[in-house]
Amino acid sequence: MKKMRILAIDIGGTSIKMCISDEKGITSEYKEFDSEADQGGLHLVDNIILKIMEDYIGFEAIGISTASQVNSEEGSIIYANENFPNYTGMNLKSIFEAKFGVPVKVENDVNAAALGEKNFGAGKNFNEFLCLTYGTGIGGAIVIDSTVYKGLNGGAGEFGHMILHPGGEKCNCGCVGCYEMYGSTTALVKKAMQLNNKYTNGRKIFEGLEQGDVLLEKVLNDWVLEVAYGLVSLTHIFNPPAIIVGGGVMEQVKLVSLVTSKAKELMMKSFSDVEILRASLGNKAGLLGAASLHLPKID
Ligand SMILES: [Zn+2]
Structure with a gap:
């Protein structure tokens, strides 16, 4: 053919x-x-x-x-x-x-990335899954019956704007306390730079961790907890078989396992069969x- x-x-x-x-x-x-x-x-x-x-x-x-x-x-x-x-x-x-x-x-782009993972990547074996991309913000997509669920105006899956901290930080979307103000890579970098202004991106943060910066490790663990809160809430809402996490920072295998174990520790045990997988297609x-x-x- x-x-x-x-x-x-x-x-x-x-x-x-x-x-x-x-x-x-x-x-x-x-x-x-x-x-x-x-x-x-x-x-x-x-x-x-x-x-x-x-x-x-x-x-x-x-x-x-x-x-x-x-x-x-x-x-x-x-x-x-x-x-x-x-x-x-x-x-x-x-x-x-x-x-x-x-x-x-x-x-x-977020829906397309989810379809890419469905057809050729980490989502191949699943007809239903959620996708989250961690970067400047947090993007999301919902795949049901092998297609992307769009909602009324095509806006479904804005997981970055779940309000997880009412009364918290103001988000670009106009709301206050959105998930991405706490769980995005930008949020991690912002906190890390308060410790040391050399931590300007995810790669530099992971170099700092490898060199044993203990205070930075605390910042990372706090951020992992924030990321996990979102994943736990979504797991309780969708009871999905899989959640695929992507974005540059999630290319760190160790980070995905930290997030996974924290999320599974916090979620209801009857939901913990969910597989949290690293996006496999990268950019x-x-x-x-x-x-x-x-x-x-x-x-
Ligand atoms: Zn928002």
């Missing part, structure tokens, strides 16, 4: 990744460039079109994973924040279909998710 050639595009705030994927998630012709998102939606899209025309031929479909809220039926951007000026309202599906004459599907999850938009649903 002839292999499929799906052009996968992953649009993020800092970079855009593109590749060709076949139906098995085997990728080739990888390319990455600055998104220059601050120059606006039109510039962003024109730039992608130019790069496609320069480097890609013979693809039969385009799958797009993008930051922002997406109406995946229309293939349009419902809402983009100030990092993507004039991106709100753009219909990527119609722009790319008109330009390249192939079917185009669009999904938001390719969005691309593979974008490609998998064109695959038949698998159970």
Whole structure:
């Protein structure tokens, strides 16, 4: 059988990744460039079109994973924040279909990453699972019956904005005490930098831990507890067979096992069969998710 050639595009705030994927998630012709998102939606899209025309031929479909809220039926951007000026309202599906004459599907980045894990990664053996991505904030997706549950306006799965600390820190979303103000990588870095301003990212924090910084270990353990609170609440709500945790910081195997044991210690025993798994596709999850938009649903 002839292999499929799906052009996968992953649009993020800092970079855009593109590749060709076949139906098995085997990728080739990888390319990455600055998104220059601050120059606006039109510039962003024109730039992608130019790069496609320069480097890609013979693809039969385009799958797009993008930051922002997406109406995946229309293939349009419902809402983009100030990092993507004039991106709100753009219909990527119609722009790319008109330009390249192939079917185009669009999904938001967190949902796409969950679909990537479902089709090609840690979620392969599960029809139902939750995904959480720890980074600047905390992204979430709910996979039920092998598809992403969207909710009324496509916004389902905003786990980062569960209010776990009423009266606590003010969040960008306008609420107070959201999970991501305490459990995101940003929250960890903020606390670590209060100890020592060399701890500017997850990697430097883990170097500090290896060098035996005891105070830093306390900061980490407090953060692990915050991460676990969210996972425990979600486990009690969904009773899911699996939760997949991703984001750069979760590439630390040891960290995932710390979070897992803390969460299992806190949750009701009858729920503790839940498997907490590390996302396995890393920064390719969005691309593979974008490609998998064109695959038949698998159970
Ligand atoms: Zn919030």
